[in-house]
Amino acid sequence: MGAQLAAVIGTGQTNHTAKRQDVSMAGLCREAIDRAMADAGTDWSDIDAVVLGKAPDLFEGVMMPELFLADALGATGKPLLRVHTAGSVGGSTGNVAASLVQSGVHRRVLAVAFEKQSESNAMWALSIMPPFHMPVGAGAGGYFAPHVRSYIRRSGAPNHIGAIVAAKDRRNGALNPYAHLKQPDITVESVQASPMLWDPIRYDETCPSSDGAAAVVIADEQTAKGRPAAWIHATAMRTEPTTFAGRDQVSPQAGKDAAAALWKQAGIKDPVSEVDVAEIYVPFSWFEPMWLENLGFTEEGQGWKFTEAGETAIGGRLPVNPSGGVLSSNPIGASGLLRYAEAAMQVLGRAGEHQVDGARVAVGHAYGGGSQYFSLWVVGSERPGAR
Amino acid sequence: MSEVAVVGFAQAPNVRRTPGTTNGVEMLVPVFHRLFAETGLSKQDIGFWCSGSSDYLAGRAFSFIAAVDAIGAFPPIMESHVEMDAAWALYEAWVKIRTGEAETALVYGFGKSSAGELRRIMAMQMDPYLVTPLWPDSVGVAGLQARLGIEQGLWTEADMAEVAAASRRAALSNPDAQLSGETTAEELLKQPYLADPLRAHDCAPITDGAAAIILASGDKARELSERPAWITGFEHRVDTPMLGARDLTTSPSTIAAAKAAGVDGVQVAELHAPFTHQDILLRQALGLGEEVRVNPSGGVLAGHPMFAAGLIRIGAAAAEIRAGRADKALAHATSGPLLQQNLVCVLEGR
Amino acid sequence: MVTISSEPLSAPLNVGFDYTRSLGPVLGRFATGLRGHTIAGVRGSDGRVLVPPAEYDPVTAEKLTEFVDVGTEGVVQTWSWNAQPLDGQPLSHAFAWALVKLDGADTGLLHAVDAGSPDKMSTGMRVRVRWAAEPVGSIRDIECFEPLDAEPVERQPVVGDDVTMLTTPIHLRYDHTASPEESRYLRGLAEGKLLGQRCPACDKVYIPPRGSCPTDGVPTEDEVELPDHGVVTTFCVVNVPFLGQRIKPPYVAAYILLDGADIPFLHLVLGCDAAEVRMGMRVRAQWRPRDQWGTTLENIDHFEPSGEPDAPYESYAQHL
């Protein structure tokens, strides 16, 4: 018994932008899929099963869109699963696809995640208020801003930390040909001068609304050996309720538990020195220091110092989101799988201009709901145990 | 590779309308308590949780998140969710146990179909460019398939009525059933058409409900149950969404899944057939002979809680094994318009 | 104890949006054709002409590119009778759903047939397209099909730029139900009371009360009436307007922890400059006039500063 080895042998993503009006939902998915299949050098006949991840069906106005997309996903005649774990779904999609190989059920699995936000309006979909409630909600930004304020209060972080993250991620995005936002000239000062949307979160500290898709091909050991592969060293998922008495919304226990399980499975004792690059789900800039602490890269209350010292920039001790991250592209349901794919690209040495030199171990991270769903994976250029 | 078995199953009563919320908490809490009482387990003993439900059934984004409250999910749990019938959540959990990452799993599904206009909501599963703009309701679309089979001599309206009558008779022994009773095909055929060639009895009722299953691996399963229902085959496939481009009188995905799962010799089958003609279609596709008992629970014609109904088929088939009424059972679940996606789970007792 | 029923409350929940769908090359060509009264199919890998056209082959998953125009008449492959049409369906009077195989096509197109009564319908009958009065480039440019002996309706095609987008209104009605515990709390609000409940397992006081304590999985039980004052734990200032917003920005959305409660809820803070709102600020409820009360937390118009000294950080830090 025990998990079999699995590895990413190909990744693909779309050119993300606010409105991909040149394609249908099927065309959007296929742009990512075709790139992943070409990257992996696989054919449709090689694919045993397909896993599709996507955030709420209300975004596109289609109930279980994997059904109408079956032909476009190459799933017809095959097993097709549809994962939905809120914003973490892209990560969960990678984990479920990995488990299909790790369990020995399949040899090669295609994981796809997408969101075509331009079909509707996410602020609308996320703020539908059922009867009897106080209509105070204001989308994801309105939800997370009070918790960012709590983090600032608790950690004593200075106000410009969020701007440092935003400027870094957007400049990184300018190195990524697929990124939605490319802002090579953005500065901490210009971020701080941008309008305050959900005080304390400013416009430039907020993720865009994107159309996009991501795909990865995950294969078994026999397929992956002897070819470039990002070996999956560990996966983890944890969930806790949205609200409960005494819940820590700044550094949720589910995130801590997921990280602890991840490091243990990957055999990592000191994450900050053993991990070469991290793609972390940061839809609002302040979440970089918050997740650095939650994941155990720094001590509690120290994440902002790590960020402020430039350690999360490309060339720093732990480059975070060299792709530009969610702050540069946010096709919601795909964003987690993009983190996972970017982590794999780094250890495959295929990240192009945003490649971190010598990256051998990388983390992909996603979270969702009210910071209550966490998905993580560690990929490495070597087989697990070979480090 | 670890063996995995069903060791516990519970469901909420199938009813036309619950007073509860669309997040299923009121239905799930007692179901979980019954399961824990039955198996002697507590929430801390569950290695992996997985659920199936639909935002469109509930009418809002992230409706499944509130359902997590029913668990009491703190300390945090290892958990996942599929936007599918919970039969597929059970598949994900079965995979998880086979990786060795968990020894036990609790899988649940829930749906409050009465909250919205179900026939209209189901049109949202069709192609959003070419079909949904016409709002084809699920009953009208099923009628297209029923007539094809009638006109090709694969089944008759009388055969269909007999399926409905048999379902209601079988459901007399199912305390959770919504529809049950002594009736005959002859009586049912006197009723008017709902959507010619379908009458009301040909269509599964609108049902609110929830269900949960506990899976366990190897020795753990033997410890928890005197006669676990071992999963010896578990497969699912999907067909093209283009209704006009596939042979609607059969189910290629069911046939392929059954072939891969190995259904020879099953003594009992629980089929997820929301329309009477689909019950016949599935028996034909699966090659089930007269010797196979079909839907001893009454099947979904006796109660059809969306997103839990497929899981309930697996629970009901496992119950046949665990009670010693069968040594090999087949459970089937379906999803999508006109049996587009199908799952086959084979369970055995030893 | 207050004598308030806990029978669940329910109210309509309408979910509506006009989705804007980009079509891409294949669906765009089909839509443009329909507006001009032609019907495009596409040839699949098995040689069949698929109508409506598929973007990707159902057998090989390959992209399909060979368009084939088909006829506007065809044959009914199967049908069902829809005696009571639902909102949004092609016709408001009884009609047949049918799969229609158009001349030159190998697959059936799902649409409506306006036959008048079921005895006018039969498999194998020939039908023709009745075009819509105002074609826009949508499957609804086919108003429906009709038997060949129907009186033809004169309708004009539209020629113009290629169709690239499709607007799809989706409006669904739901009945939203509150849990028994929440219903009791809502009825309390209608009487100006804030009714929480204590969890029998963890002793925490929840407002609103819960059908299941999120950490224990059992319903909260013992009723606790809470005062209408407490502390702001944390907050944000919403400056951004958005679709469906019901409060005019800017406004302060704050987590209010009522004295005696173990969990905060979101509400508005007014009555001072937004810049003066701070974590730990003591606030009290400003209720709307009693004749406006209903079963909703909106009975409290907002919270405003009570003027008491701020609560120390330690007193609410575990509620962040």
Ligand SMILES: [Zn+2]
């Ligand atoms: Zn409790």
